[in-house]
Amino acid sequence: MNAIPPLTYRPLGPRKRLAAACLGLAVALGAHGEEPERRPDNLADLSIEELANIPVMSVSKRPERLQDAAAAIFVITAEDIRRSGAATLPEVLRLAPNLHVARVNGYSYSISARGMNQSGNSYSNKLLVLIDGRSVYTPLFSGVFWDAQEVLLEDVERIEVISGPGGVLWGLNAVNGVINITTRSARDTQGSLATLQAATDGATVSYRHGGTTAGGIAWRAFGKTTRREDSELASGAPVNDAYRRSLVGVRADWERGLDRFSVIGNAYRGRFDQPAPGEINAPGVPATLGKVRSDGVNLTARWERLLAGGASLMAQAYFDHTLRRAEPLFGERLYTTDLQFQHTLAPVAGPGGRHSIVWGANVRHSRDRVDNSAVVAFLPPRTSQQWANLFAQDEIALARDWYLTLGSRLEYNEYTGSEWLPSARLSWRLSSQHALWAAASRTVRAPSRLDVDAFLPGRPPYLLRGGPQVRGEVSRVFELGYRGNPAPALSYSVTLFHHDYDYLRTTETNPAGFITFDSLMEGRSSGIEAWGSWQAAERWRLSAGWTAMHQKLRLKPGSSDVNATRVADRDPAHTFQLRSVYGIDDRRDIELTLRKVAGKSFPEVPAYTALDARFGWRIRPGLELALTGENLTGGHGEYGTIVYRAEIERRLGVKVVWEY
Structure with missing residues (x-):
């Protein structure tokens, strides 16, 4: 581990003065506080054995014990989020040992599972992300704009992270993983909450208020705004990546007999400085391309009916409108309408x-309009796309302890037509504390507009043209896993995996001299994922996670893309994390998280070790103060070439949460 560089004195800037003011306010309020009350039971109070019994939904789309789920799934609970001190959703996802989270700059992240972050930019194209059942995977380039995914972290109930395929239940593009984010019911967020989080690089303020109408409808309304300053290069030069972002939203939940209803609405606005590699006045100082505008609104409505014998019906509809302008490159308006139905x-x-x-079954329709520029274009600039699918999955109790799950999904998309996504999982539940499982699946990453419609002007007669010859990227996946709770104070999970890939995207040079996309690469990836928790003492819990992966890719005959295999191998060969949560008493706790990530060769990113810390103090009922320190081992880069790679610097902060 690197030694912690000495701290040097600098005059306090406005963000730091705000952090100091928050700390002083919290201490002043605490000085006159009431005697502490023990908080109501929550997931932090549960034993290791009880945590293994929490229900999860993402593996079978019905509640089942985490211990019984036949998949590599890790759950981030609301209490995990509170104790982490994280300020953004991508930073929360660092808690999942089966994900690799790399920060590109102040607001952009590369997040992937089991490698294959081959999209050529900062967005993994084989990881499906959902927020309250709404897919945020964009059809423009196959990936997620993480800077547009804003939620009120205090309202997140849990995040279920599956590493491995999820095509049967979740469809195309759930190739290497699924992140399913669920927010709390409005019934669980009554009253008011205000948070103020200030750090050495910015601040976040949020507010929420909830109530219940005379008709029994529980509701909440909330707002959040964030401002961040520029990050820096290793040389100390600023990266033009400052941003400000705002979110407002509402949610309502109610019941009528056996029926349950939910309505969720969000609107957000973001303004981001846009860094670009280049030189201005001094080597290594990035140029700026202008600001990125990222706005959107979405509305989700869900109905569930409970039937006899544990059966149920569910119908969901959502509308999502996004506007993104990245001057002078392109602008896009995307309208998405989605209808889902499920019968258990x-x-x-x-x-x-x-x-x-x-x-x-699921039907989705989108209308996409791109404002082309002299630099980047999509042809045609306006298009409509439809997706439709039908799926079924059957869990068969073969014997007392043996379960076979067979599933299949038939999905249609505009570019490759119908795709078949089958899966088979066999689970042997040796006891209520031990389970072995094996799985075989086929899943597909469908082409995006970037693959087929992209156009870069140039000579001769253009520089790049997307190709209709691009096929869906196919992955055949084999897994073997064990999940155990051998003692009340110990639980762990181990998964071996092997992925066979075919028709991976390549960039080919035409004999006429221009470039086009094709599907002339194949290969395989094998590895291991392991994590576990140990209750070392009544108030002390240790958690650890480790991943290791070996990837081997090769070009098919006819390919001229000599860089394809390196571009597709952007993930570290191994990662390790260790987390310690210690409750000093009923009011105070301290958390330490150590992350160690292996280096990458293309682009070269050295291995790094990062230490995060948080001290939490419940000053009085409803009032909590937290002091946080991130990257206490010193700055490091996580993604990109040295010319424009942002350094992840030491970050000190304070957070005050007031519930009343």
């Missing part, structure tokens, strides 16, 4: 054993 049948006896069946 009551378990019934049948051939081979007891059957638990879930099936459903």
